[in-house]
Amino acid sequence: MDVYLPIANLSVNGLWIVALxxxxxxxxxxFGVGGGFLTTPLLIFYGVPPTVAAxxxxxxxxxxxxxxxxxxxxxxxxxxxxxxxxxxxxVLGSGIGALLFNFFRAIGQxxxxxxxxxxxxxxxxxxxxxxxxxxxxxxDAAKQAPRRRHxxxxxxxxxxxxxxxxxxxxxxxxPLLVGVVxxxxxxxxGVGGGFxxxxxxxxxxxxxxxVVVGTSLYNILFVTMATTMMHSLTTKAVDIVLVFLLLxxxxxxxxxxxxxxxxxxxxxxxxxxxAIVLVIAFRMFLGLFYQPxxxxxxxxL
Amino acid sequence: MRALLLLLxxxxxxxxxxxxxVPEVSQHEVQVRQGFxxxxxxxxxxxxxxxxxxxxxxxxxxxxxxxPSEAARLREKERxxxxxxxxxxxxxxxxxxxxxxxxSRPVSEIVDEKTAAIYEFGxxxxxxxxxxxxxxxxxxxxxxxxxxxxxxxxxxKQDFGGVQISEQVLYQARITLPSNVTTGTYTAExxxxxxxxxxxxxxxxxxxxKVGFEKLVADYSQDWSLVYGLLAVMLxxxxxxxxGRLFAMI
Numbered sequence: 001m002d003v004y005l006p007i008a009n010l011s012v013n014g015l016w017i018v019a020l021x022x023x024x025x026x027x028x029x030x031f032g033v034g035g036g037f038l039t040t041p042l043l044i045f046y047g048v049p050p051t052v053a054a055x056x057x058x059x060x061x062x063x064x065x066x067x068x069x070x071x072x073x074x075x076x077x078x079x080x081x082x083x084x085x086x087x088x089x090x091v092l093g094s095g096i097g098a099l100l101f102n103f104f105r106a107i108g109q110x111x112x113x114x115x116x117x118x119x120x121x122x123x124x125x126x127x128x129x130x131x132x133x134x135x136x137x138x139x140d141a142a143k144q145a146p147r148r149r150h151x152x153x154x155x156x157x158x159x160x161x162x163x164x165x166x167x168x169x170x171x172x173x174x175p176l177l178v179g180v181v182x183x184x185x186x187x188x189x190g191v192g193g194g195f196x197x198x199x200x201x202x203x204x205x206x207x208x209x210x211v212v213v214g215t216s217l218y219n220i221l222f223v224t225m226a227t228t229m230m231h232s233l234t235t236k237a238v239d240i241v242l243v244f245l246l247l248x249x250x251x252x253x254x255x256x257x258x259x260x261x262x263x264x265x266x267x268x269x270x271x272x273x274x275a276i277v278l279v280i281a282f283r284m285f286l287g288l289f290y291q292p293x294x295x296x297x298x299x300x301l
Numbered sequence: 302m303r304a305l306l307l308l309l310x311x312x313x314x315x316x317x318x319x320x321x322x323v324p325e326v327s328q329h330e331v332q333v334r335q336g337f338x339x340x341x342x343x344x345x346x347x348x349x350x351x352x353x354x355x356x357x358x359x360x361x362x363x364x365x366x367x368x369p370s371e372a373a374r375l376r377e378k379e380r381x382x383x384x385x386x387x388x389x390x391x392x393x394x395x396x397x398x399x400x401x402x403x404x405s406r407p408v409s410e411i412v413d414e415k416t417a418a419i420y421e422f423g424x425x426x427x428x429x430x431x432x433x434x435x436x437x438x439x440x441x442x443x444x445x446x447x448x449x450x451x452x453x454x455x456x457x458k459q460d461f462g463g464v465q466i467s468e469q470v471l472y473q474a475r476i477t478l479p480s481n482v483t484t485g486t487y488t489a490e491x492x493x494x495x496x497x498x499x500x501x502x503x504x505x506x507x508x509x510x511k512v513g514f515e516k517l518v519a520d521y522s523q524d525w526s527l528v529y530g531l532l533a534v535m536l537x538x539x540x541x542x543x544x545g546r547l548f549a550m551i
Contacts, residue, residue, distance in 0.1 A: 002336055002337075002338045003335070003336070004333065004334070004335055004336060004337040004338075004480065004515060006511060006515040006516075006518040006519050007518065007519065007522055009481055009482075009483065009484075010480060010481045011336075011337055011338045011480030011481075059533050059534070059537050060537065062534060062537040062538060062541070063536075063538065063541035064541060065541070066537070066538050066541030066542050066545065067541050067542070067545035067548075070542070070545055071545070108374075108376045108387040108390060109386060109387055111387075112385075112386045112387065225534050225538075228530055228533055228534050228537075229527075229530040229531070229534065231530075232522065232526045232527070232529050232530030232533065233526050233527065233530060236522050236523060238522065238529070238533050240518055240522075240532070240533050240536065243533060243536065243537060244536065244540075247536070247537055247540045247541070248540075251540050251541050251543075251544030251545075252544060254541075254544070255545070255548040288384050288385065289384060290385075291380075291385065292378055292385050294378075294450060295377060295378050295446060296375055296376065296377055296378075296443075296446040296447060296449075296450050297375070297376050297378075297387070298374070298375055298396070298450065299373060299376065300371055300372070300373050300374075301371075301372040301373055301374055301392065
């Protein structure tokens with residue numbers, strides 16, 4: 001089924017795009033991540049211009065996270081106060097991200113920057129997750145990792161607020177900064193930032209585990225909305241037809257994923273996610289050092 | 302006096318040898334709409350000598366189809382401490398978005414290199430108008446890189462032998478436009494070549510445009526970007542919500 005994408009200026013096989021959306025949807029349902037880290041590289045691999053791929057992938061993540069937010073909020077799994085602070089930071093971050101994007105594009109290093117970011121972030125987070133879930137699987141499941149307090153740096157920040165649902169009494173500057181970082185990455189990499197946000201909430205802020213996924217999705221929902229707007233106003237690269245096809249797959253996939261998630265063991269799920277993340281990071285790592293397929297790239301002036 | 306007469310005769314005779322080209326394109330408007338996967342253009346026409354007789358055997362035909370040009374910067378990747386990064390770059394002022402040439406015989410047999418360069422008979426001869434100061438060798442490397450890239454994207458092509466001349470009078474060439482073509486006005490030029498010289502040329506135009514829904518989307522994203530962005534957000538929120546509702550019912 002051939003579908004012409006009016007912004008990407010390209011004809012694609014619609015079924016492939018729906019399938020790709022479905023795959024990322026299943027991932028997002030299973031693990032509570034947006035799946036943008038998979039969509040963007042695969043779309044680029046398919047021939048979609050990188051900017052269009054990043055912009056449209058972030059719009060797709062909005063749709064995939066809506067259902068999750070609704071589900072989590074109905075069982076009080078979203079800390080709106082914490083989420084609100086992070087969203088504020090995220091919107092700020094996506095603005096900074098847009099500036100950085102234009103800067104790196106002007107000096108011609110945007111693809112290297114994006115690849116390097118993917119390698120560093122996916123690599124370190126993948127290793128962290130793999131180590132932890134392996135440790136749990138190896139036997140001391142009863143012991144579990146001791147419930148951590150937040151990072152000492154967080155406690156040293158001034159001005160404290162109470163975040164009841166997270167069970168925290170910390171400075172709002174900490175989640176704000178986390179939000180800013182995630183916003184920048186969302187704009188640069190076309191990812192929702194879930195795979196960074198969840199570990200950051202658990203290990204840096206020390207939020208209680210039952211609100212982490214819901215609050216993360218809540219933040220992703222609004223930040224990807226902001227990035228979509230940012231992209232439509234600046235790069236004008238959101239392809240609504242591409243978004244529709246991706247959504248068709250991902251909203252269904254997300255439902256299937258969450259059905260599986262209820263039945264599967266969480267440690268195994270995390271190990272699988274860690275493996276996927278590490279494979280992608282490794283592929284991108286090789287990409288930095290191997291001679292690229294294209295030595296030359298054209299930028300319109 | 303005698304010499305003048307000879308010269309006059311020569312002019313008249315030479316003038317008489319100039320053929321008439323009647324070019325035509327199968328479609329003057331290519332509509333890019335849903336399901337567009339590229340299209341094939343048929344460039345055809347007739348070659349007649351002024352007496353109205355078929356003149357195909359005496360001439361070679363070259364057709365050049367060119368898309369709208371734009372300025373572009375080409376960057377070259379180089380290894381830097383093991384990592385491939387963009388290093389040198391050069392600017393071109395007129396990079397055609399599409400370029401296809403077809404001829405009745407290999408261009409090297411029809412004209413010399415200089416003439417080929419003047420009329421852009423071949424992807425090696427595209428006038429890219431490089432700007433900035435770079436030495437010739439480097440310039441050639443960049444141009445070759447650009448042409449190679451565009452050729453593999455199927456946007457630049459040359460087909461020597463792609464023009465068929467039938468019954469000494471009709472010529473035709475088929476050129477395929479891939480789905481990733483840029484919209485705009487394309488020019489199709491036809492040249493009649495004899496003894497290494499271009500002796501007649503004619504031009505026609507092809508308009509490649511998005512129509513219907515595709516045009517609407519492209520226009521909206523440019524002119525109403527705020528509304529367009531809001532629509533995109535609403536679409537994704539709406540679809541996510543709807544899917545949640547539908548699955549909740551199952």
